[in-house]
Amino acid sequence: MLIKNATLYTENDIVNGHLAIKNGKITDIFTDLPADLTPYRDVIDGTHLNVIPGFIDTHIHGANGADTMDATDEAIQTMANYLVSEGTTSFLATTMTQAPENIERALANLAQYENVDTGAEMIGIHLEGPFVEKSKAGAQPLKYISKPDLKLFNKWQEIAADKIKTVTIAPEHDQDWTLTSALRKADINVSAGHTDVNFSELKEAVKHGVNQVTHLCNAMNGIHHRDIGAVGAAFMVKELKAEIISDGIHVDPAMLQLIYQNIGPERLILITDAMRAKGLEPGDYELGGQPVRVTEDRAVLDNGSLAGSILNMIDGAKQFFSMPNVSLHDIIQMASVNPAKQVGVFKDKGSIAVGKDADLLLVDDQLDLKITLKKGKIVYQGVSQ
Numbered sequence: 001m002l003i004k005n006a007t008l009y010t011e012n013d014i015v016n017g018h019l020a021i022k023n024g025k026i027t028d029i030f031t032d033l034p035a036d037l038t039p040y041r042d043v044i045d046g047t048h049l050n051v052i053p054g055f056i057d058t059h060i061h062g063a064n065g066a067d068t069m070d071a072t073d074e075a076i077q078t079m080a081n082y083l084v085s086e087g088t089t090s091f092l093a094t095t096m097t098q099a100p101e102n103i104e105r106a107l108a109n110l111a112q113y114e115n116v117d118t119g120a121e122m123i124g125i126h127l128e129g130p131f132v133e134k135s136k137a138g139a140q141p142l143k144y145i146s147k148p149d150l151k152l153f154n155k156w157q158e159i160a161a162d163k164i165k166t167v168t169i170a171p172e173h174d175q176d177w178t179l180t181s182a183l184r185k186a187d188i189n190v191s192a193g194h195t196d197v198n199f200s201e202l203k204e205a206v207k208h209g210v211n212q213v214t215h216l217c218n219a220m221n222g223i224h225h226r227d228i229g230a231v232g233a234a235f236m237v238k239e240l241k242a243e244i245i246s247d248g249i250h251v252d253p254a255m256l257q258l259i260y261q262n263i264g265p266e267r268l269i270l271i272t273d274a275m276r277a278k279g280l281e282p283g284d285y286e287l288g289g290q291p292v293r294v295t296e297d298r299a300v301l302d303n304g305s306l307a308g309s310i311l312n313m314i315d316g317a318k319q320f321f322s323m324p325n326v327s328l329h330d331i332i333q334m335a336s337v338n339p340a341k342q343v344g345v346f347k348d349k350g351s352i353a354v355g356k357d358a359d360l361l362l363v364d365d366q367l368d369l370k371i372t373l374k375k376g377k378i379v380y381q382g383v384s385q
Contacts, residue, residue, distance in 0.1 A: 001376055004033055006046025006362070009053075009332055011351040019051060021358040024375035029354060042378075046362060049370060052332050053351050054089025054359035055313045056339040058166060058269060059126055059215065059243055061094045061287070062276035062308075068093040069288065071105040073113055080119025082279050084372045084379040086312035089359035090121045090340075090349055092165055094273075096288050097129030097140035100152075104159055111161035118379055121359075123345055124165035127156070128214070131179070132194035133170035138219040139307040140194055141288050148179040164188060165343045168214040170195035177208035184209030189342060191243070194219040195230055202233040206240065212342065215273055216242040216259065217251050218306070235262050241342055243271045244334075246319040247311040249298050257323055265330040269338045270316050275299055275308035314369050321367050331367070 001021040008015040010029060020028040020040070037043055061068055066078035076093060083091060095106050107125065115121050129140045131148040146152075148169055157164050166189040167179075174180050183190045192202060193214025198221070202210065213220075213234045221229035228235070234242040242263060246256055250273075260268070272278070277285045277294040285292045285299070292299050292307045299307045317331045332351075340350025348357050358376035363369055372380035 001042040001044065001358075002037065002040040003044045003046050003051055003360075003362070007050045008352060009050060009328060011353040014329075019352070019360075021373075021376040024358055024377075026352065026354050026356050026358050029352070044362070044371065049362045049364055050328060051352065052328065052361050052363060053336040053349070054361055054372065054374065055087045055270070055317070055335040056123075056343075056345075056350060057083065057088045057091040057272055057313055058339045058343055059094050059128070059271035059273050060088075060091050061096060061274060062278065063274055064279040065276055067276040067287075068095055068110070069098060069102060069106050071102075071109040073109065076110070076113050076122060077116050077119060080116055080122060083120040083313075084118075084374060085369075087314045087317070087361050087363075087369050087372060088120050089361075089372065089374045090123045090345070092124050092126040092343065093122050094126040094128050097132065097137075097144045098288055099144055103127075103130070104156065107156055107160040107164075110163060111159060117374075117377060120374065123349075124343060125160055125163045126166040126168070127153075127164050128168040129194065131167070131169040131173065133173065133196045136170070136194045136196055136219045136221075138194060138305055139287055139290065139292075139301055141290060148174040150179045150182050153179060153183075166191055166212070168193040170197065171205035171210050172197040172201050174205075177205065180205060180209045184211070187344060192220070192230055192233075196221055197230055199228050199230075199233055199236075202230055203237060206233075206237055211239060211241065212269075213240055213242045215250065215271065216244050217255065218245065234267075235259075238267070241267050241269055241338060243269050243273075245271060245273050245309055245311060246316040247297075247309050248319055250306060250309060253319070253323075256319065260320065260323060260326065265326075265333040265338075267338070268334045269342060270313065270320070270331075270335040272311040272313055272316060273308045274311055278310045278312070314367065318367050328367070
């Protein structure tokens with residue numbers, strides 16, 4: 001395949017030129033169009049379009065009626081096939097606090113799941129809960145929350161065939177940092193989330209391996225003038241990356257602006273935290289066995305707590321892109337580069353460079369998605385293209 005006459009946002013530069021793909025990989029980036037195009041089976045005209053790396057959603061529960069906890073291949077395939085329509089080419093299938101046997105069923109399914117050519121690539125698992133704080137449970141069912149347990153995690157990682165890449169925990173409950181230290185030794189992200197940890201505790205937790213914050217500002221204590229807590233730690237502690245749900249609901253747009261200005265694109269990771277109602281009509285759904293009411297813009301439990309989101313990645317990116325001084329390069333950093341590095345796939349994904357997977361998006365200057373390619377194959381094409 002050849003993409004011609006496009007603005008290419010490569011790993012190190014912005015190139016007005018052409019990009020060649022073979023066997024799912026980027027093989028060449030050049031400024032002079034070849035006189036003979038017959039070697040290319042497919043040619044995409046990228047005139048007036050930008051080519052950027054595909055998005056990587058490292059925190060997503062479900063989409064289009066399916067959920068990771070359904071524990072079926074069909075559910076994961078349904079999610080994967082939907083995600084490419086929002087620019088997501090790779091994702092971590094995310095579990096949630098549930099009965100241990102339900103978590104194990106989901107992990108066993110993901111362990112043997114084989115990716116489909118038509119959809120986004122499942123590159124691992126995000127274990128969200130059950131090792132969280134009850135007072136910050138959010139949509140995590142209270143009765144299944146438990147203390148951090150290394151023995152239980154090791155069992156689950158074996159069931160998951162070592163596919164767990166990120167674990168969300170409340171670090172204040174990890175006695176002697178046993179689980180935290182073991183996870184980081186195994187190169188697994190330890191993300192502080194659903195937590196009431198104070199600032200000094202989280203700084204100490206970082207020394208033992210916590211390297212991320214789960215959906216910043218949500219299900220955690222806020223900034224107080226006597227203790228700046230987990231949110232303040234994300235601002236102050238440079239070792240921490242921070243997930244952010246940029247739907248304008250989970251975090252107010254003014255707060256998004258404050259976060260961007262103070263944390264910056266180098267440490268933010270755009271996520272959706274989406275649940276199964278994403279892509280469907282408003283109505284009644286469920287999350288972890290709990291009833292969820294979905295309106296035009298949000299999903300809530302009966303008690304009013306937000307129950308994940310119905311956000312598309314491209315819309316989350318647009319929310320940031322609409323803010324002052326946010327460039328397309330910054331969007332790439334937050335939605336592609338940072339998550340790829342955080343889950344250890346940057347050698348293959350997350351940027352445009354020769355030898356990397358041809359997971360690519362063609363977007364216009366307003367960030368409207370025209371084409372999604374996954375490993376060099378067109379898996380989504382916008383109606384206007």
